[in-house]
Amino acid sequence: MSENVYVVSAAMVPFGKHRSSSYVGLAVPPLIDALRSAGVSKEDIDAVWVGHSYGGMMTGQRICKEIGLGTVPTVNVDNACSSGATAVHEAWEAISRGDIDVAVVIGVEKLTQFGGGTLPLSPEDREVKQGIVMPAVYAMRAMRYLHETEATPEDLALVSVKARKHGALNPFAQFRSEVTVDEVLAARPVADPLTLLMCCPTGDGASVVVLASEQARARLGVRGMRVAASILHSGQVAEGYRDMTAPEISKHSAHDAYEAAGIGPEDLDMIELHDAFSIAELVYYETFGLAERGRGIALIRDGRTTFGGDVVVNPSGGLLAKGHPVGASGVAQIAEAFWQLTGTAGDRQIEDARWAMTHVTGGGTAGLDHGACTIHLFEAA
Amino acid sequence: MTAATATEVLVSSPVADLESDGLLGEFPEGPRLVGTTCDACGNTMIGTRIVCSDCVGTDVTRVALPTAGVLYTFTRLHVGAEGVRPLGYVDFDGDVRTLADLRETEDAPLMPGIRVALGVDGDAWWFAPEATDASIAPAATEATEASEEEK
Numbered sequence: 001m002s003e004n005v006y007v008v009s010a011a012m013v014p015f016g017k018h019r020s021s022s023y024v025g026l027a028v029p030p031l032i033d034a035l036r037s038a039g040v041s042k043e044d045i046d047a048v049w050v051g052h053s054y055g056g057m058m059t060g061q062r063i064c065k066e067i068g069l070g071t072v073p074t075v076n077v078d079n080a081c082s083s084g085a086t087a088v089h090e091a092w093e094a095i096s097r098g099d100i101d102v103a104v105v106i107g108v109e110k111l112t113q114f115g116g117g118t119l120p121l122s123p124e125d126r127e128v129k130q131g132i133v134m135p136a137v138y139a140m141r142a143m144r145y146l147h148e149t150e151a152t153p154e155d156l157a158l159v160s161v162k163a164r165k166h167g168a169l170n171p172f173a174q175f176r177s178e179v180t181v182d183e184v185l186a187a188r189p190v191a192d193p194l195t196l197l198m199c200c201p202t203g204d205g206a207s208v209v210v211l212a213s214e215q216a217r218a219r220l221g222v223r224g225m226r227v228a229a230s231i232l233h234s235g236q237v238a239e240g241y242r243d244m245t246a247p248e249i250s251k252h253s254a255h256d257a258y259e260a261a262g263i264g265p266e267d268l269d270m271i272e273l274h275d276a277f278s279i280a281e282l283v284y285y286e287t288f289g290l291a292e293r294g295r296g297i298a299l300i301r302d303g304r305t306t307f308g309g310d311v312v313v314n315p316s317g318g319l320l321a322k323g324h325p326v327g328a329s330g331v332a333q334i335a336e337a338f339w340q341l342t343g344t345a346g347d348r349q350i351e352d353a354r355w356a357m358t359h360v361t362g363g364g365t366a367g368l369d370h371g372a373c374t375i376h377l378f379e380a381a
Numbered sequence: 382m383t384a385a386t387a388t389e390v391l392v393s394s395p396v397a398d399l400e401s402d403g404l405l406g407e408f409p410e411g412p413r414l415v416g417t418t419c420d421a422c423g424n425t426m427i428g429t430r431i432v433c434s435d436c437v438g439t440d441v442t443r444v445a446l447p448t449a450g451v452l453y454t455f456t457r458l459h460v461g462a463e464g465v466r467p468l469g470y471v472d473f474d475g476d477v478r479t480l481a482d483l484r485e486t487e488d489a490p491l492m493p494g495i496r497v498a499l500g501v502d503g504d505a506w507w508f509a510p511e512a513t514d515a516s517i518a519p520a521a522t523e524a525t526e527a528s529e530e531e532k
Binding site for chain 1: 397
């Protein structure tokens, strides 16, 4: 693991309900745009990784053949919500080992194919058979967090309000209108204490990034951002007690990421974190070392995680506002980091952004905190 | 980086490809299978496309594919539906291949390498050995008795 790896290009379609588009129709346009914007030709590409959970057989090959991108390895990756980021991790690993120079990573998902409702989980899972759904998992985290800390439902609402404020600035966001605390609290209950506006929407989308070695980046003559850490952890089973307000898989992943990059949470200018439900953001403030246990609420109450604060959390609007087409999210977070660290984020640009973290988990498995967690750290180049 | 900029990145647009799944299209010369030709390199592909699979050009034109070609290979499928379904790959005059339902008669059985012609009736289309009663000129306004019996 010695070669420096860079993200040299990013593109995506706005997340939303693209009912007329297939996985191919979602992913081919950003694939073309990502290659063009970095001046990458098909012949430059050594391998392709494609993150998705519901695309079916050979989703990656179905996309790549449209532009005649074949012969090289194409690997389809499923790690639930971490699929896209896991795909980036695999590409990073291959380049950093020196095996290849240029990799394309596609994250894509089409959730409107299910016609609504909660995310379909594996029917083989013990708790799924008992009726667990993702909103219930996060709602139980929230209920315990409200029990253990001074947090109130208003704090949960504040996370959604911030997300929607950021999303309103992002042309890629599924929700581009702001909401108030009262509107969030008055929204339809989904799983107590979570209301509809505390839950990420379902939708469709695709995002593409191109990763390159130092030499390939020099040859392409693009700036990009450096991958300072790429960490992938899997869940460890707990048959008995588990503290659901302190997810250890994300804590351990963050620890390893900070160590690999040689930085700490105080160095971060932005974080794109897995706010599938608003409770998650408060918990992750603490998990990532931005706040002491039980004190995450101070950050959201004091506006320290929005533009002008200590660290901008989810400048894109996050999963709550930008949307969460499962397999696409991890790549889309990295696209956001790319635009922020290359000064091309438009209205939502964070001034002097140098360090970015992206974080996704993948859940829905009995006995595990989450099934997978991927954390990346990036430095402006 | 030193300062925020107002530079905006390109917002990619999804393609509504699920709305254009059918291969049969209307053209001035009549119903034909739809192809796409790349304006830059001339590569012709089956179906509606937005990008050239050869040169990755995105300036492409919808074209009518030829009405005849060569049957490369075929099978008679005995599973998945009622009865027997002949199915094969047809290579058009030009370098485009399509999967196609096939029709045959005792007088004109299917064989690899024979010339086949497009038949169309409403939304249905198929290929059959050329110059037999099982094939119909696609621009024809009425189907022959033979082809009606085949259906």
